[in-house]
Amino acid sequence: MKAKTFIDQVEVIVRSGKGGDGATSFRREALVEFGGPDGGDGGRGGDVVFRASEHVNSLLSLYYDPKCFAQDGGPGQGQKMFGKRGKDLIVNVPQGTEVYEVDSGLLIADITEAGQSVIVAKGGAGGYGNVHFKSSVNQAPTEHTCGGAAEEKRLRLELKTIADAGLLGFPNAGKSSLLSVLSSAKPKIASYPFTTLNPVVGTIVWNDWAKARMADVPGIIEGAAKGVGLGLAFLKHLERSKVLVYVIDMAGTDNRKPWEDYKILKKEIEEYSIELAERPFLVVANKMDSGQAKENLERFIEETQVSPIQVSCAEKSGLEEFKTELRKIVEPKLKFHHTHVEAPDLKDMPDTTGDEIPEDALRFATFLKLEKPKEKSHPSRGNIH
Numbered sequence: 001m002k003a004k005t006f007i008d009q010v011e012v013i014v015r016s017g018k019g020g021d022g023a024t025s026f027r028r029e030a031l032v033e034f035g036g037p038d039g040g041d042g043g044r045g046g047d048v049v050f051r052a053s054e055h056v057n058s059l060l061s062l063y064y065d066p067k068c069f070a071q072d073g074g075p076g077q078g079q080k081m082f083g084k085r086g087k088d089l090i091v092n093v094p095q096g097t098e099v100y101e102v103d104s105g106l107l108i109a110d111i112t113e114a115g116q117s118v119i120v121a122k123g124g125a126g127g128y129g130n131v132h133f134k135s136s137v138n139q140a141p142t143e144h145t146c147g148g149a150a151e152e153k154r155l156r157l158e159l160k161t162i163a164d165a166g167l168l169g170f171p172n173a174g175k176s177s178l179l180s181v182l183s184s185a186k187p188k189i190a191s192y193p194f195t196t197l198n199p200v201v202g203t204i205v206w207n208d209w210a211k212a213r214m215a216d217v218p219g220i221i222e223g224a225a226k227g228v229g230l231g232l233a234f235l236k237h238l239e240r241s242k243v244l245v246y247v248i249d250m251a252g253t254d255n256r257k258p259w260e261d262y263k264i265l266k267k268e269i270e271e272y273s274i275e276l277a278e279r280p281f282l283v284v285a286n287k288m289d290s291g292q293a294k295e296n297l298e299r300f301i302e303e304t305q306v307s308p309i310q311v312s313c314a315e316k317s318g319l320e321e322f323k324t325e326l327r328k329i330v331e332p333k334l335k336f337h338h339t340h341v342e343a344p345d346l347k348d349m350p351d352t353t354g355d356e357i358p359e360d361a362l363r364f365a366t367f368l369k370l371e372k373p374k375e376k377s378h379p380s381r382g383n384i385h
Contacts, residue, residue, distance in 0.1 A: 006198035007063040008159040008237070011102060017045025017070040017086030019124030019147025022132075025078030026140070037140065038080045039130040042147045045123030046070030046086030050099060052111045053092040057201070059157055062091070070121070073147055076129045086123055096162040096240060102154040112162060112240075120155060124148025158236075161199050163215035164330045166238035168269070169247035170220065170261050172254075174286040176200070177313040178247060179216045182323070199237045204323060210332040215241065220268055235272050243329045244269070244281040248308065250297055251290035258285075258296050259303035280329045283308035284322060289315050 020042025027035040048070050062068075068091055074083035099109040099120060109118040125148040133141035167175040179185050183202030200216045217234040238244065246265055248258045262283065270277040285300070285308035287293055301307055309325060311318035350358045 007059045008199075008234075009157065010059045010063045010066065011154065011156050012062050012066040012068055013152070013154055014048040014068045014121045015070065015152040016048050016121035016123040016150050017072040018150040019043070019045045019126045020073035020075040020083035020086075021146045022127035022129035022144035023076035023078060023081075023083075024130045024142050024144045027079070037130040037134050038078055039144055040076035040078070040081040041083065041129050041132075042076045042126035043073030043083035043085040044126045045073045045147065045150060046088045047119045047123045048121035049088055049090045049117050049119050050093050050097070050109065050111060051090055051117045052095045052097070052114055054095065054114045056092050056094045058094060058198075059097070059159055062093075062157065068121075070123060072150070073123065073126050075147075076127070076144075080129070080131055083126060085126075088123075090117075093157065094159050094161075096160045098158045098160060100156045100158065102156050108155075121151045121153055124150055160239050161201060161215050161237040162213065162240050163201055163237075164212040164241065164332065165214040165243045165245050165326060166241035167214065167216045167245050167247055168220060168238070168265055169286075170249065170256070170265070171218075173247045173249040173261075174313055175216045175247045178284065178286060178311065179214060181313050181316055182319060183214065185216075199234060204326070206323065206327065206332070208334060210327070210334050212326065212330045212332045214245070220265060235269075235276075239273070239276060242280065243326065244276070244279055245326075246281060246283045247286050248283065248300070249287055250285040250293040250300065250308075250310075251287040252292055252296050253287070259300045262300070262304055262306070282322070282325055282329070285310045286313065288312045288318065 022042050023039035025037070025039040027038045029035070048068050068089055070089040071086035073086040076083045093111060095112055095114055097111045098107060099111070099118070100107055109120065111118055127145040127147040130141045130144050133143045135141075167179065169175045179200065179202045182204050185200055185202030198218075202214055202216070204212045204214055215237060217237050220235070246262060248262055249256060250258050252258055266277070283306050285293070285297055288297070288310045289312040297308075297310070309318055309322050311322055349364045350361050352358065352361050
């Protein structure tokens with residue numbers, strides 16, 4: 001049987017660590033006149049933590065190992081020794097993971113930012129040792145408390161890919177080819193339908209190092225919103241996209257009519273989600289290197305009243321226009337803090353060939369962060385750094 005390579009929905013059982021029990025102990029030591037209670041507290045149980053990681057893109061590991069159990073806390077001991085704290089279980093999940101309780105169906109966490117951590121099962125508190133119960137009227141207490149119980153839940157994790165743009169199109173429309181020439185992603189490309197079986201995300205980089213993520217999902221066919229083909233299972237991966245990109249095979253491969261393909265795609269998205277259909281979108285006329293594409297383009301504009309961006313992945317034409325239009329909608333954040341400031345003219349830069357670089361020349365090194373750091377408050381003022 002062929003092994004699975006991508007999982008976007010899975011049920012898991014999480015259980016935090018039980019708190020350690022407190023100890024009942026009395027000090028008994030040679031040549032010591034007075035003893036007394038010295039039982040230590042139990043250790044706290046470990047938490048189960050889900051943490052978003054940029055290096056994980058599937059829930060595959062949880063599919064094969066769905067039991068997430070944290071370590072129990074250790075019991076307290078004599079001589080006022082505390083029990084060992086249970087080790088937290090940190091589970092790396094992809095960005096865009098939603099966590100639901102299976103029993104209630106409630107959304108308890110939406111993990112979207114890299115490094116974001118959510119405690120889904122909190123460890124039990126450690127119990128008190130008998131040292132806490134001594135008093136003037138109870139000088140030899142034998143009481144102690146048990147550790148807090150572990151927290152156990154059944155959770156459903158659902159992955160919705162985080163991308164600024166989502167590619168929509170029929171099978172063989174050229175979505176994977178478009179993603180491969182715009183980014184360093186390496187999706188599978190072949191001449192048969194449904195080559196893409198899993199969402200693939202690539203990163204588009206502009207000349208000023210601004211970036212945007214673009215997702216390619218399996219091809220959509222008519223009836224996808226009702227469960228036909230693979231579309232319904234993967235349309236959810238477009239729900240976080242800021243812009244939808246309709247990729248149309250303008251060459252009319254297999255006697256397809258591009259204008260009808262576009263109308264069907266719009267209809268399927270509307271039936272799946274009205275909110276998704278109302279988002280900004282771009283229309284890409286792909287495979288414009290084909291001879292039939294020019295004739296189909298005129299008919300497409302006449303039928304849909306839409307002027308698409310003309311692209312050819314084979315000849316790599318129209319890509320810059322597409323990136324420009326995409327940037328206007330996505331408005332990606334710039335990587336460096338200085339890029340919003342106009343760079344000085346290099347003609348005005350002083351001579352730097354000597355042993356020392358003039359101080360005035362540093363303003364031309366826009367990659368340096370030259371702002372004066374903020375002064376830190378004194379710890380006594382309540383702001384500890």
